[in-house]
Amino acid sequence: QLQLQESGPGLVKPSETLSLTCTVSGDSISSSGYYWGWIRQPPGQGLEWIATVYYSGRTNYNPSLKSRVTISIDTSKNQFSLRVDSVTAADTAIYYCARMYKFGIPGTLEYWGQGTLVTVSS
């Protein structure tokens, strides 16, 4: 059974960098053919897609965040990561990692991590 687990600090100071890692078990992120990525949800609000990465390093970013966000993948550790620079209180959210999609397979976002709350505060 595929499992995804987010990890990283729960508190980040304004103007600093938020870094999260998603560890995948039950599937290989390099051989499965799937894209992987991040979605966030501010407390009490809706969902926002952040970025997607393929094992080759190919990426897609939400233009609203692109200038501050980097997604990367480490196939040797079966992990992928998210970095958000120059954070503000508006970046306070639950961050979810998810298995995104695979070409030729209908649908997306079948598997999600449990989510991790990141608070931006001094």
Next chain:
Amino acid sequence: DIQMTQSPSSLSASVGDRVTITCRASQGIKNDLGWYQQKPGKAPKRLIYAASSLQSGVPSRFSGSGFGAEFTLTISSLQPEDFATYYCHQHNSYPWTFGQGTKVEIK
């Protein structure tokens, strides 16, 4: 960006009621749409993919329909465990976007 507009934003219903949630896309997205259920403190759970395909393990009282720009999620007979927030999501083009959510509450 493709805007996804869900209606209603909230509804009150009783156990056994038929519930319909609508999602409209600002442009055609073929059937590149999914429906998700989210309960408090939990990650979203996929119910429907490709607009009308039922996710394995999801009860058959859930169904989806639509193509192009208008989609519906129907719960044929609401059960106590169905009280949650529901989101539609388009993956036809980047940036992927979600509807604002529909909260289904107990009447």
